[in-house]
Amino acid sequence: MPDPRPEDGPAENTGLPAGPGPQGPTDSWDRAVRVITAVVAWYSSGIRDLRRAVREGADPADLDVLLEARQQAMTDLQWLKDGVDAGEAARLADHYTAVLGELTGGR
Numbered sequence: 043m044p045d046p047r048p049e050d051g052p053a054e055n056t057g058l059p060a061g062p063g064p065q066g067p068t069d070s071w072d073r074a075v076r077v078i079t080a081v082v083a084w085y086s087s088g089i090r091d092l093r094r095a096v097r098e099g100a101d102p103a104d105l106d107v108l109l110e111a112r113q114q115a116m117t118d119l120q121w122l123k124d125g126v127d128a129g130e131a132a133r134l135a136d137h138y139t140a141v142l143g144e145l146t147g148g149r
Contacts (some may be wrong), residue, residue, distance in 0.1 A: 070128050074135035078119045081138050084145050085112035115141075 089108045096102045115138070122134055
């Protein structure tokens, strides 16, 4: 009976696009995807809450700041998924880990 596993390619499908190189995603790449996705989710939640507050009369000035920050994170996430080297993936992971720490108060 033939071996059902392919000889080439990753052994499992993570549901994420393959990162740079023939081995697929790296630890840095996986970490960067997770942390940037968490930052985007934090901004989205903040935007939702702030939009509610603006409807009730709060100042909308912070909304643009959150929208721009979320857009930058989404742009970086797409850039990461389009393929960056392991060093750049590590830099993005470190940067967004620090951002998430600031946003959540280190939790």
